[in-house]
Amino acid sequence: MNHLNEEELIAYFYKQSLQPEHVATHLRKCRECADIYAAISRSLTLIKVIA
Amino acid sequence: MEENDHSIIRAVLAGDKEAYGALVVRHSHAVFRVAFRITGDEADAEEVVQEAFLRGYQSLKSFESRSEFGTWIYRIAVNCALNMKNKRKPEAAYQIAEDADPTQQQVQVADTAADPERLLLSQEIEALQARAMQKLTATERTAFVLRHMEARTTEEIAATLHIAPNAAKQAVFRAVQKLRRGLAPLRVNA
Numbered sequence: 001m002n003h004l005n006e007e008e009l010i011a012y013f014y015k016q017s018l019q020p021e022h023v024a025t026h027l028r029k030c031r032e033c034a035d036i037y038a039a040i041s042r043s044l045t046l047i048k049v050i051a
Numbered sequence: 052m053e054e055n056d057h058s059i060i061r062a063v064l065a066g067d068k069e070a071y072g073a074l075v076v077r078h079s080h081a082v083f084r085v086a087f088r089i090t091g092d093e094a095d096a097e098e099v100v101q102e103a104f105l106r107g108y109q110s111l112k113s114f115e116s117r118s119e120f121g122t123w124i125y126r127i128a129v130n131c132a133l134n135m136k137n138k139r140k141p142e143a144a145y146q147i148a149e150d151a152d153p154t155q156q157q158v159q160v161a162d163t164a165a166d167p168e169r170l171l172l173s174q175e176i177e178a179l180q181a182r183a184m185q186k187l188t189a190t191e192r193t194a195f196v197l198r199h200m201e202a203r204t205t206e207e208i209a210a211t212l213h214i215a216p217n218a219a220k221q222a223v224f225r226a227v228q229k230l231r232r233g234l235a236p237l238r239v240n241a
Contacts, residue, residue, distance in 0.1 A: 006224075006228070007220075007224050011220070014199075043227075043230065047180060047199065047234070
């Protein structure tokens with residue numbers, strides 16, 4: 001199985017993925033990528049919106 | 052009935068210079084917001100607002116009526132803010148932080164068990180975030196602000212910064228990578 005790279009996961013987080021269904025399906029099946037995506041989501045959610 | 056932007060622009064171009072004030076009032080909030088997010092400084096953001104509307108006024112003849120004035124002035128403001136960030140030298144604190152041992156950047160948080168939300172609002176965390184933002188280049192910071200805080204698409208970011216979509220995408224990606232590294236001391240708590 002080809003894992004998703006960080007760039008693809010960041011694009012997916014921002015709803016800018018060119019293949020969102022493919023990414024979603026992969027995240028459901030692959031624990032490793034799902035963990036990385038969860039870490040990216042946590043980091044980006046932590047960044048507070050200024051003002 | 053409230054005049055639309057295009058009719059105000061026609062009035063300004065016909066000689067009614069005062070009418071431009073209505074456009075300033077209508078769009079200055081959005082312009083200030085993005086300027087502040089990019090510069091991180093209220094005074095700088097005010098300066099960007101003034102410069103953007105001045106530039107807008109001076110080049111109003113070149114404004115194409117098929118576009119939206121709000122989008123046009125927003126893009127001018129982003130570029131003014133980007134120029135300002137490029138001109139500013141990094142702050143001394145940032146220079147020190149660059150050479151510092153990242154393992155020393157541990158967040159010291161008081162007892163937060165009783166109120167976990169305070170953890171996110173603590174000054175220490177805000178400082179860590181601000182320091183991480185300062186490590187971005189002006190283009191990375193602007194691209195990140197447009198994506199993360201202004202919810203702009205890759206194409207909009209590219210058009211605003213006058214760069215290729217792939218370059219915009221890469222700028223956001225690099226920004227996220229740097230910010231994640233900067234926020235690494237929080238991960239044990241995240």
